[in-house]
Amino acid sequence: MNSQIYDVAIIGAGCCGASIARKLSAYEISVVLLEKCVDVGFGVTKANSGIIHAGFHHPITSLKARLEIRGNLMFDQLHYELGFPFKRVGIIVVAFSVEEMKTIEHLYSQGVANGVPRMEICGRERILSLEPQLNSDVVGGLYAPTGGIIEPYRYVFALVESAQKNGVEVKTQFTVEQGIREKDYWIVKSKEGETIKARYVVNSAGLFADEVSKSFDAELFEIIPRKGEEFLLQRNAKGLPNHVIFPVPGAHTKGILVIPTVEGTLMVGPTAIETDDKYDVETTSQNLETVFMQATYMVPAISRREIITSFAGLRPTMKGNDFYIEPSKKQPHFIQVAGIQSPGLTASPAIGDYVKDILKQEGLQLIEKKDFDPFLPHPIKVRELSFEELEKVVEKDPKYGHIVCRCESVSEAEIVEAISKGHATLDGIKFYTRAGMGRCQGAFCTYKILKIISRETGMPVEKITKRGDNSWIISQRLQALADEKAER
Numbered sequence: 001m002n003s004q005i006y007d008v009a010i011i012g013a014g015c016c017g018a019s020i021a022r023k024l025s026a027y028e029i030s031v032v033l034l035e036k037c038v039d040v041g042f043g044v045t046k047a048n049s050g051i052i053h054a055g056f057h058h059p060i061t062s063l064k065a066r067l068e069i070r071g072n073l074m075f076d077q078l079h080y081e082l083g084f085p086f087k088r089v090g091i092i093v094v095a096f097s098v099e100e101m102k103t104i105e106h107l108y109s110q111g112v113a114n115g116v117p118r119m120e121i122c123g124r125e126r127i128l129s130l131e132p133q134l135n136s137d138v139v140g141g142l143y144a145p146t147g148g149i150i151e152p153y154r155y156v157f158a159l160v161e162s163a164q165k166n167g168v169e170v171k172t173q174f175t176v177e178q179g180i181r182e183k184d185y186w187i188v189k190s191k192e193g194e195t196i197k198a199r200y201v202v203n204s205a206g207l208f209a210d211e212v213s214k215s216f217d218a219e220l221f222e223i224i225p226r227k228g229e230e231f232l233l234q235r236n237a238k239g240l241p242n243h244v245i246f247p248v249p250g251a252h253t254k255g256i257l258v259i260p261t262v263e264g265t266l267m268v269g270p271t272a273i274e275t276d277d278k279y280d281v282e283t284t285s286q287n288l289e290t291v292f293m294q295a296t297y298m299v300p301a302i303s304r305r306e307i308i309t310s311f312a313g314l315r316p317t318m319k320g321n322d323f324y325i326e327p328s329k330k331q332p333h334f335i336q337v338a339g340i341q342s343p344g345l346t347a348s349p350a351i352g353d354y355v356k357d358i359l360k361q362e363g364l365q366l367i368e369k370k371d372f373d374p375f376l377p378h379p380i381k382v383r384e385l386s387f388e389e390l391e392k393v394v395e396k397d398p399k400y401g402h403i404v405c406r407c408e409s410v411s412e413a414e415i416v417e418a419i420s421k422g423h424a425t426l427d428g429i430k431f432y433t434r435a436g437m438g439r440c441q442g443a444f445c446t447y448k449i450l451k452i453i454s455r456e457t458g459m460p461v462e463k464i465t466k467r468g469d470n471s472w473i474i475s476q477r478l479q480a481l482a483d484e485k486a487e488r
C-alpha cells in the first residue's frame with residue numbers, strides 16, 4: 001500500500017468530481033481523483049444534452065436551483081481559462097395555448113425570483129422573429145438569453161487536465177470497493193487491488209453513489225436511474241434552430257427538447273423513463289417515435305432521415321428530487337455528493353465551490369497556492385482554421401495536414417495530442433477530437449485511428465478498446481485481413 005496519506009480522495013471523475021478536483025487544486029493540499037472507468041467523464045456526464053440551463057425551471061428553495069444559477073454564471077470564466085466549446089445561444093420555451101402561457105408566466109416569475117437576468121415573455125411575433133424555425137401555431141413563450149450549450153466531455157477533460165496541471169493525481173481503473181476508517185484517515189480499497197489513504201473522502205460516484213456510501217458504512221439511500229434517450233442529427237440539419245427549444249415542462253421533466261449542439265449538429269430528446277437497471281442504455285424505435293412527434297411539433301422542418309446516431313443516459317435521481325450534498329451524519333470526513341440529476345452539468349462548477357466550503361467547515365485547512373495556474377493552452381482544431389492558418393500549422397507539424405476523420409475534419413496531429421493526454425480508447429479520442437462522431441460514425445476512420453493509437457502507445461491493435469474493459473474492437477484475424485488489404 002502507498003504510504004502517502006492524501007488530504008482528499010474524490011470518488012468519481014464525472015463533471016462533479018472533476019469540478020471539485022479542479023477547485024481543490026488551487027490550495028496547498030494533496031488530492032487524488034479515483035475513477036473506475038478507463039478514462040474520465042465516461043459515466044453519466046458523457047451522455048447528456050450539453051445544455052447550460054438558465055435557471056428558471058426549479059424554485060430557489062431547492063439546492064439544485066441555487067447551484068444551477070451560480071454554476072451558469074461561472075461558465076464564461078471557465079471557458080476563457082480552459083477553452084472547451086461553449087456558447088450562450090439562449091433558451092426558448094414555447095407555448096401553444098393560452099393555458100401553456102400561464103406556465104410561461106410562472107417560469108418567468110420563478111426565474112426572476114431566482115435571479116435569472118434578461119428574461120423576456122414573448123408574444124407570437126417576437127418569438128417567431130427570434131426563432132423562425134418554430135411551428136407558426138406558436139402562441140408565445142419565454143426567452144432566456146443566458147442559457148448555453150457545451151461539449152460535456154471536453155469540459156470534463158479540461159477540468160481534469162487543469163487539476164492535474166496543478167498537482168491533483170488521477171487514478172483511473174480504480175473501482176472503489178470499500179472504505180475503512182482507521183485513526184484519523186480512510187483506507188480506500190479498490191476492486192483492482194490497489195489501496196490509498198485519505199483524510200477526507202468525497203463521494204461523487206454518480207449512479208453508484210448509493211453503493212459507495214454503503215461500502216463506507218455511511219448513509220443508506222437509493223439512486224433511481226431515470227433514462228433519457230437522445231437522437232443526434234447531422235451537421236446543418238434541416239430545422240437547426242439558433243436557440244435551445246423547450247416545450248412547457250411536465251411535473252418531473254423539462255420535456256423533449258430541440259438542441260443545436262455547440263459543434264453544429266442537432267440533437268432531439270431526451271425521454272425521461274425510470275428504470276431499475278443502472279446499465280440500461282438502449283434506445284428503442286418506439287421512443288424515437290415519441291421524441292420525433294414532440295420535437296417536430298415545435299420545429300416542423302426536422303427530419304428523422306438526418307439521424308446519424310442515438311444514445312441514452314441515466315440521470316442519477318433520488319427520492320425528494322433534489323441534490324444531496326452534505327457531510328455524512330454517520331461517518332466523519334465523508335462528504336456526499338449524490339442525486340446529481342439534471343441540471344448537474346450546469347451546476348457542476350458551483351458544486352466544486354460548495355464542496356470546497358463544506359470541506360473547510362469540516363476542518364480541512366485550505367491555503368491558496370501562490371502558483372495556481374488556471375489556464376490551459378487551447379488545442380488546435382483544423383476544422384476551425386482558415387487556409388492561411390492551416391498552412392502555418394502544417395509547416396510546423398505535417399500531421400495537421402493529414403485528415404483522418406473526413407466528416408468532422410480531424411487531423412492526425414489532433415489524434416496524437418489526445419493520445420498524449422491519456423485518451424487512448426476509441427471513445428476517448430472521439431470525445432477529445434470528435435473523430436468518428438460525424439455522418440459516417442467512424443466507418444471511414446476507425447481503423448486508421450486504431451493504427452495511430454497502436455503506433456503511439458505500442459499497444460497491439462487487437463488490445464485497443466472502445467471504452468475499456470472488454471470492449472475490444474478487432475480480433476487478431478480481422479487485423480491481419482485489414483493489414484493485408486492496406487498493403488495491396
Ligand SMILES: Cc1cc2nc3c(=O)[nH]c(=O)nc-3n(C[C@H](O)[C@H](O)[C@H](O)COP(=O)(O)OP(=O)(O)OC[C@H]3O[C@@H](n4cnc5c(N)ncnc54)[C@H](O)[C@@H]3O)c2cc1C
Binds near residue numbers: 208
Ligand atoms: C439524458 C440526460 C440529459 C441531461 N442533460 C443535461 C443538461 O443538458 N444539462 C445539465 O445541466 N444536466 C444534464 N443532465 C444531468 C447531468 O448529466 C448529470 O447531472 C451529471 O452528468 C452528473 O455528473 P456526476 O459527476 O455526478 O456523475 P457521473 O458523470 O456519472 O460521474 C460519476 C463517476 O463516478 C464513477 N464511479 C462510479 N462508481 C465508482 C466507484 N465505485 N469507484 C470509482 N469510480 C466510480 C463513474 O464511472 C463516473 O465516471 C442530463 C442527464 C441525462 C442522463
